Amino acid sequence: MSHSNSDTPMIELVGVSKLYGQVIGNNDLNLKIAPGAYGLVGPNGSGKTTFINLLVGQLRPTLGSVRIFGKDPWVDRKLLRRIGLCPATDVLYPNVSAAEWVAYQVRLHGFSRSESRRLSTEALDFVGMSDAMKRPMGTYSLGMRQRTKIAQAIAHNPDLLILDEPYNGLDPVGRYKMTQLLKQWTHEGRSVLFASHVLHEIEAVTSSFLLIHGGRLLASGTADEIEQILADTPQEVSLTGPDVDRLVHRLADAPWVQSMQLTEERTKLKVALRDPTKMYSQLARWISEDGLRIHQFQTAEGDLTALFESLLRHHRGEL
Numbered sequence: 367m368s369h370s371n372s373d374t375p376m377i378e379l380v381g382v383s384k385l386y387g388q389v390i391g392n393n394d395l396n397l398k399i400a401p402g403a404y405g406l407v408g409p410n411g412s413g414k415t416t417f418i419n420l421l422v423g424q425l426r427p428t429l430g431s432v433r434i435f436g437k438d439p440w441v442d443r444k445l446l447r448r449i450g451l452c453p454a455t456d457v458l459y460p461n462v463s464a465a466e467w468v469a470y471q472v473r474l475h476g477f478s479r480s481e482s483r484r485l486s487t488e489a490l491d492f493v494g495m496s497d498a499m500k501r502p503m504g505t506y507s508l509g510m511r512q513r514t515k516i517a518q519a520i521a522h523n524p525d526l527l528i529l530d531e532p533y534n535g536l537d538p539v540g541r542y543k544m545t546q547l548l549k550q551w552t553h554e555g556r557s558v559l560f561a562s563h564v565l566h567e568i569e570a571v572t573s574s575f576l577l578i579h580g581g582r583l584l585a586s587g588t589a590d591e592i593e594q595i596l597a598d599t600p601q602e603v604s605l606t607g608p609d610v611d612r613l614v615h616r617l618a619d620a621p622w623v624q625s626m627q628l629t630e631e632r633t634k635l636k637v638a639l640r641d642p643t644k645m646y647s648q649l650a651r652w653i654s655e656d657g658l659r660i661h662q663f664q665t666a667e668g669d670l671t672a673l674f675e676s677l678l679r680h681h682r683g684e685l
Contacts, residue, residue: 374436376401376526376557377421382430384416384581391416393581395430401525403552404586405568406561406576413581414561415454418530421559422451435525447475450519454530454561457511460504464495464514467503468521475522489521490514493547509540516547527551529560533567545570602638603645607660610635616652620644 375398384391392413408414419425420432423439432438437445459467469486477485490499493513503511512535519527533541548571552558562568568575577584611632617623622641639645653660
């Protein structure tokens, strides 16, 4: 029975593991997602690059099957025309101009020489490299090289754009421009999967996440769904100030406190909470009643490691 394209998942992994000798790069990945924009989130070294290399057919799974638009990327090399990859590694062709390099990459997809040049120019315009594209890449800043890599990934108009840590090494202006560029790409109805270890950079582009840690896919869903998982998870907060140690006795009896840790210099207190809302409502009262000097109250939400630790505990059934 033939499926129409809309029914075919964009990415489908069934029982995929990739072993490097004794080391597991990815372990038992199962995933089925429709076209759209997704952030692949995980701490560095979590298996994001292995996962991407499996998708683009640069690696073959040791076990299981990978399908992109219903086809096997390891076997079907024509599939690469539908995928654009911006790898994490830097581009090192100091004497070649961006225009030449991008045109050459497009040519590899089977386009004619003149078509390749036209597509190269269009893509470099799109990423804001028009002025510098004839200069040798050795003269470029890191941000310019990063934009050139993206131009190479989008020049052949792929259906799916895959980016590995596209924000690496960019300054704040470069980061803003990168976000705008990815938003524009998704607004045009195209699909993107981009790996990052910074949650808020992904949230600026899409609310759909795939969480990867230790080579395993822990969860996929929207930011809200993942926050819901976290709402049932002990949250860590830290308080800083000269009087934090005077909070210890207040917190000691609270049923919603799971654990506490005071630093040696007694100016920082870390608290794991079962119900953060209870803490928020009590804290202000305690500070005013006891006249405490507390300068900073921080949740660990921005800290991805905490997020993953709690998801892992979920995953192992410890919560």
